[in-house]
Amino acid sequence: YQPKLAKEIVSLAFDNDVKTVVIGLPRNMDGSYGYRCDECKSLGEAISNINAELNICFEDERLTTVMAHNVLSENNVRGKKRKDTVDAVSAVMILQSYLDKNK
Template sequence: MGLDVGEKTIGIAVSDLMGWTAQGVETIRRTRLEADLQRLQELIQQWEVDSVVCGLPRNMNGTYGPKADEVRKFGSLIEKRLKIPVHFWDERLTTVAAHKTLLEGDMSRAKRKKVVDKLAAVLILQNYIDANSCKKQS
């Protein structure tokens, strides 16, 4: 499962059973931490997820800022509370790429706003899958 963790939303993506492709599932509107974790637990069970990939925000120069610390803390909570391994993956420019893709599809601003985080989660997870499949082949 791939997550694009933001302050207001969490974009969710899952891979197919073979672990080749990522598909968007939903965008969670964040309310309370417990409610967010409960919904993630439900999705993890529903999709039979065995690990989570959280997009880790980095600055363009490669350094980490306060948002990265927040995502790391959230990932640690997932690992501890939901008993599932969490990996972190550089998410630089995934939201920009998601917006660009949706603009190219001539999607209205209102519709883009509803799906951009889910698409960013797809890009995070797909990049992680692709990088790890290359490692397995070498």
């Protein structure tokens, strides 16, 4: 993780009265944790160290990129626009998964 990123997230959370930060956890298909999971957990820890009042939640993000590409294909989004959009669509899916589990 980058300390600058953690500071920016905390600043955005403060400015928007956010209480919970949801971080996608890129687990392996077998459910195990890889090195990227460690980086995401380090980011969550850094955010907590800056502002302990923020609730940090991790949400499994397996297959969200594949699902995002499928949604974009269904909506005929191609080329550079697709590349620029896929991460945002994946993030929406991660957040929606978290919200669905925590109604």
